[in-house]
Amino acid sequence: MGKKRQTIRDHSAEANLFARRTFVSMLLVLVFLSLIIVNLYNLQVNQFEDYQTRSNGNRIKVLPIPPNRGLIYDRNGVILAENRPVFSLEIIPEEVDDLDNTIAQLTSLMELTEDEIDRFEQERKRQRRFKPVAIRNQLSQQDVAIFAANQHLFAGVSIEARLSRYYPFKDTLTHMLGYVARINKRDLAKLEDSGQAANYAATHDIGKQGVEKFHENTLHGQVGYQQVEVNNQGRVIRVLDFQEPIPGQDIALNIDIELQQKAQQELAGRRGSVVITDPRTGGVLALYSSPSYDPNLFVHGISQKEYSKLLNSKYSPLLNRATQGRYPPASTIKAHLALIGLEEGVITADTTIQDTGTYQLKNVAHVWRDWKKWGHGEVGVTRSVEVSCDIFYYDLAFKLGIDRIHEGMSEFGFGQFTGLDLYEESEAILPSRGWKRARFNEPWYIGDTISIGIGQGYWNATPIQMVQSLNFLVNKGERHVPRLLKGYMLEGEVQDLPVEMKPPMTIVDETNWNLVLDSLYGTVNREHGTARTAFLNTPYTSAGKTGTAQLFTVAQDEEYNEDAISEYLRDNAMYVGYAPYDRPEISIAVTIENAGGGSSNAAPLARRVMDFYFERATAAKIAQTSTQEPQSESIQ
The missing domain is CATH 3.90.1310.10 (Penicillin-binding protein 2a (Domain 2))
Known part of the structure; x- marks a missing residue:
């Protein structure tokens, strides 16, 4: 058996190798330690504010x-x-x-x-x-x-x-x-x-x-x-x-809650609206639309069942009829049209027509009828408004033409937003040649103009527009913007905001305005006026205009029969008016859907609201006078 070979170890070489490895290791440790120290310095010194901010962001919340x-x-x-x-x-x-x-x-x-x-x-x-x-x-x-x-x-x-x-x-x-x-x-x-x-x-x-x-x-x-x-x-x-x-x-x-409640009481659930303003400032004293609903339902989240009930109701309670309801203005605009005719020189204070109950143009087969079957006889400007003669305004509209009517009625605010501080408002429609072409791609016909003459046809307006246009008329061209906001409450007192105005209308002859305003007075106060019965024996003197808006066209050989048609096709009752006549404090527009004649339905409602306003005003004056009377000295 051979001997095992012995390996001779080189201790010197191993020592040198160990020393080299130790040196490299120590060098690497020093390098990494230096990197750590540099990084710590960077974090603790250079980026101290940044990381302190981040730390506070995690610790401190706003x-x-x-x-x-x-x-x-x-x-x-x-x-x-x-x-x-x-x-x-x-x-x-x-x-x-x-x-x-x-x-x-x-x-x-x-x-x-x-x-x-x-x-x-x-x-x-x-x-x-x-x-x-x-x-x-x-x-x-x-x-x-x-x-x-x-x-x-x-x-x-x-x-x-x-x-x-x-x-x-x-x-x-x-x-x-x-x-x-x-x-x-x-x-x-x-x-x-x-x-x-x-x-x-x-x-x-x-x-x-x-x-x-x-x-x-x-x-x-x-x-x-x-x-x-x-x-x-x-x-x-x-x-x-x-x-x-x-x-x-x-x-x-500007709202007067008692007047608002009176308007609600008088409408008594009927579909319609009552808008009341102060014509001196444009302040809206009452703005009620019926039917209504309780807004508290929405504050905490209305149920889907309740919301569907409101949304799908055939009475449309979600609609603000006072500002979004679009109605043919009917005869409430006859005084405005008379003024346009006078200012344009198409008619004069002496102009008269013979009303036999029908109106017909040459070479036109269609016959337009007056609301009074046998007509009103000889009718002048003032009486045409007082008795609401349709024939007079058929003829006036024909003579004026749609272009001048559109321009004049635009000045009264029809077909545009009133400026009321509500987003829920409609411009409604004041038709023109351009509007009809854009809407139906059809030309404007003479027959369209005739209907516009009595506030019918394509024309519709909102109640807030109607009362605003009345205010422009009453103020002889001064145009106050209707406003709900009166001012800010500071220390229990109202700090009123300035009255907002639009540029005034141009007056050709103030006599024309006085003539038209007198016709509104006659509508309420003279024997043949359409609103006279509703305003008998008032302690104040008022003026106004009734309107009955027809919602569908009656055939030439037929007569309007309320009992024979659907309720939703019956006439709308309308009234616009103001009082006192010589120093207006209050103006009103009443619209009652499918109620029938304006003189027998809307005007009496307006009368009751006005009575309430003036009775309360009188009581307040009496109370104020009594508190200002000096106290008599006691006898010793």
Whole structure:
């Protein structure tokens, strides 16, 4: 067996190799250590402020605080829209062991609806688990009492209080006042586009219609903030700073709530509207549309069933008839047309026609009829308005032509927005050659002009336009813009805003205006006036014009028979008027759908509203006089 070969180790070489490896390792350690030191220096010194800011961003949060919404008052200081405390049932999901079981128990106890549960689930998915989510937004006193007695059974469930909008007059002011409701995705998109999203960071509701929407920026206020310290889970530990929100501005409207209630009472559920203004300023004293609905239904979220009921109602309660209802103005515009004829020189104060009950153009087979079958005999300008002679205005319209009629009536505000501070307004239609060509691709015919002469045909107008045009007439061309907003409430007093005016109308001859105004006086006060019966024995002197708007065309050989046609095809009753005649304080437009004649239906309603206005004004003057009388000295 051979001997094992022995290897001789070179200890010197191994020592040198170890030394080299040790040197390289130490060098690498020093390099990496240097990199760590440089990086630490960079983090701790160079980027200290940046990382401190980031750290504070994780530790300190800025939470928005919603402002209280401004209140709305009427012209006499009566509150029309207020903020009331409401109670909501809220759940913090993180603190509930079995959420499904808790909701089932709450449903049994509180009779929660499927809509409420669905809204809760949708909101819960958008919130962090430790934040409260409302499952019922408006608790009744009974709900509060029931839950309070059983609260010990529901960990993580509580009742919270907050302020919510409330409309004490309910359906009396809906179409004018509007309402607020929950902010939706469309609202958020608009707020972001306008750069106002940050100001609504903590706000739940926003104006959706009416004054609430139009004056949203004034009523909302400015959001406040609180700076809080939070832990790594986002929980608030303490408040570091607080910036108080600025409440929305309280506003006062021109609306007189008692006059508004009187208008509602007189319409008594019939379809129509009553618009009342102060012709001296354009201030809207009442604006009521019937039928109406309770806006409080929308504040906390209306159910789909209730909304469908409103949306699909054949009576259209969601429509603001005072500003969006489009009606043939009928005979209410005859005084306006007479003025245009006088100013254009087409007729004079001495112009007369012979009314036999029919009107016919040469070489035209069609016959136009007067509302009075046997006619009115010889009729001049003043009497044509007083008796509402159709034949006079057929002839006047023919002589004027549609171009001059359109130009003149545009000056009175027809076919355009009035400038009222509501978004819910229609321009309606003041037809012209161009309009008909664009709408129907047809030329304008003479027969179209004849119908326009009595406010029929393609022409339609809103009640707010009709009362505005009356004000322009009464003020002899001065044009006040109708306004709901009167001013701002400061220390319990109304600070009035300046009256807004449009450029005045051109007056060719003031005598023409006086003649037309006298004809409106005669309509109410002279023996043959169409509104005389309605205004007998008033303690004030008024003027006005009745109108009966026909909704379908009666054939040449037929007569209008109300009993033989559908209710929705019956005539609309209309009246526009003002008082006192020599110093107007109040102007009114009444429209009652499918009610029949204006003289027998709309005019009496206007009379009762005017009586109420002046009776109250007289009582107020008597009360003021009695308080100003000096007290007699007592006899010693």
